[in-house]
Amino acid sequence: MxxxxxxxxxxxxxxxxxxxxxxxxxxxxxxxxxxxxxxxxxxxxxxxxxxxxxxxxxxxxxxxxxxxxxxxxxxxxxxxxxxxxxxxxxxxxxxxxxxxxxxxxxxxxxxxxxxxxxxxxxxxxxxxxxxxSRMLPWLLGVTIQGAAVGWGLFVHHRRRLTASLRDRAARAETEARLRAEQAQHLAREAIAREIHDVLGHRLSLLSVHAGALEFHPDAPAEDIARAAKVIRESAHQALQDLREVIGVLRAPVGELPQPAFADIRELAAESGRAGMRVDLCEELASAVPDSTGRTAYRIVQEALTNARKHAPGAEVRVRLAGAPGEGVTVEVRNAVPGLADAPAAPRSLTDALPGSQPGSQPGSLPGAGSVPGARSGQGLVGLAERVALAGGRLEHGPTGAGDWRLSAWLPWTP
Incomplete structure (x- = not known):
């Protein structure tokens, strides 16, 4: 320079x-x-x-x-x-x-x-x-001076070119490092969302049944055996999911295990076997694309996990509707303890958990959303990021009729 x-x-x-x-x-x-x-x-x-x-x-x-x-x-x-x-x-x-x-x-x-x-x-x-002649010495002097100046200009531009290439290489190296750091950050966020969605669902099942055993030690042996079986199966599946995620971290050439839209039915059935009352309604014109289906699955999974943790015993209504060009609507509703009438007596071992009565833990998430003024958990934050990346919209809040509603719209390109 x-x-x-x-x-x-x-x-x-x-x-x-x-x-x-x-x-x-x-x-x-x-x-x-x-x-x-x-x-x-x-x-x-x-x-x-x-x-x-x-x-x-x-x-x-x-x-x-x-x-x-x-x-x-x-x-x-x-x-x-x-x-x-x-x-x-x-x-x-x-x-x-x-x-x-x-x-x-x-x-x-x-x-x-x-x-x-x-x-x-x-x-x-x-x-x-x-x-x-006077002209000859002058021309000789002009030639020599021009040669000195020309040589100097050549060195000047060569140095500028070298400095420019060096600066460009430094900028390219910096940009590459920033892109790599950004890619690592996005990858960590994606892995964190997957771990939360996958393990949070399994661990919430463990918490439900372990809590039921704690509060009903005198429950019938059949209910205790059923709860123990669910705990064992959920723990085993959680370990399997954790191994898959760790396997991806050790071998980054692969992809994280992703569910499909059809797996929502199994998700609802699994929650039903855990004692939840899940009403699944599907109004779809055709098969949903894979990327949209994965996001819809995660929405339902997070909503069921929150309902199981913060509104046990409440009925959860899941509605899936949409068509190509119109998008996919995912709506999950559940009763909010403290806003609706007090729930009926427990029908099974899993209904008798802390928080199922009115006046449960303050500031907790009431099922698919969060209490007004309460601090939202990482699940809804990650879910909002996932929906935004898919080009959709996410809404949640009370309906005024004692229910909490989580609704998402996802694009469906024909």
């Missing part, structure tokens, strides 16, 4: 010292050769005093080259002005022109180069060569 005129000069490295020394020696060599040529071909074309001033100017110009990195433009202008009458400072002036072309914008380089052309014209006017 180009150095700013006001920026502090960077500390010279070994390569910089090598380059600066080489350019200084070239400028000195030019002055020594030109001075020797003048001394070897008397008479001198200028008075002796002017030749001595020319030599002193050349020495000072060469010494000033060590400042070329700090003040390249100022040094170049000064040497260009001195080259109007000094012949031996031309080597240092060429190095200064090269430095400006390398370290400053092309517009500044063009201005300094134009000034050097005028200085070359002034030199051939003030110090003409005997028996030589």
């Amino acid at each position: 180009d150095a700013s005129p006001t920026a502090p000069a960077a500390r010279r490295g070994l390569r910089d010292w090598f380059v600066d020394t080489g350019l200084f020696l070239l400028a000195v060599l030019y002055g020594v050769v030109m001075s020797g040529m003048r001394l070897d071909s008397p008479p001198l074309p200028v008075p002796l005093w002017l030749f001595n001033v020319d030599q002193l100017t050349g020495v000072l110009g060469c010494a000033a080259l060590w400042l070329r990195r700090r003040r390249p433009v100022e040094l170049a202008v000064a040497l260009v002005v001195l080259s109007t009458f000094s012949e031996l400072v031309a080597g240092a002036m060429l190095v200064a022109l090269f430095t400006v072309a390398v370290h400053r914008p092309p517009r500044t380089t063009t201005a300094v180069f134009g000034l050097s052309l005028l200085a070359a014209l002034g030199y051939v006017v003030l110090r003409p060569e005997p028996d030589t």
Whole structure:
């Protein structure tokens, strides 16, 4: 990148010292050769005093080259002005022109180069060569100065190109890292939703039956055996689901196990075997697409899990309706303890859990939704994200008739 005129000069490295020394020696060599040529071909074309001033100017110009990195433009202008009458400072002036072309914008380089052309014209006017046309020395000077400036511009653009490619590579690396982090974050969110949906459903069954055994230790042996069987089967299935998820984490080339829309019937039947009263109504024109069916399954699963945890004993009504082009509507309703009439006496072992009576735990989720003003659980948050990713809408809240309603609409592309 180009150095700013006001920026502090960077500390010279070994390569910089090598380059600066080489350019200084070239400028000195030019002055020594030109001075020797003048001394070897008397008479001198200028008075002796002017030749001595020319030599002193050349020495000072060469010494000033060590400042070329700090003040390249100022040094170049000064040497260009001195080259109007000094012949031996031309080597240092060429190095200064090269430095400006390398370290400053092309517009500044063009201005300094134009000034050097005028200085070359002034030199051939003030110090003409005997028996030589004035145009020939001027053209020779223009050619040499143009070569120095052209070389400097080549180095300047090459450095800019290298810096641009380096910056582009750094930006690409940063963007790739950010995309990878975003992909990892999305993957973690997806896995978290799957673990919550899959294990939450199984563990809620365990909680229901374990709680029933705790509150009814004197229940009939048949009910205790049935509850123990459900606990064992749910624990086994939870372990199977957990193994599948862990297997995906260990081998990320696969996909998380996903249910289908037809599995909603088995989900309702499983909840029924656990003691819930589930009324499933399907009004679908045809088979639902797989992606929409998976989202609908998760909605029903979360609603049943919340109803089982926070409204045990209440009847849950599940309605599935839709058609291609119209979308799929998933609606789950259940009675809310404390808002509707008190539930009837427990019909089975699983009906007699804490919270089935009015005035259950404050701030808990009443089935498919959440109590107004209460803190929603992670399940509804993840469910809302899942529905939004599918392009649908999710609503939940009390109906005013003692029920809690969770409703979702999902797109169904024909």
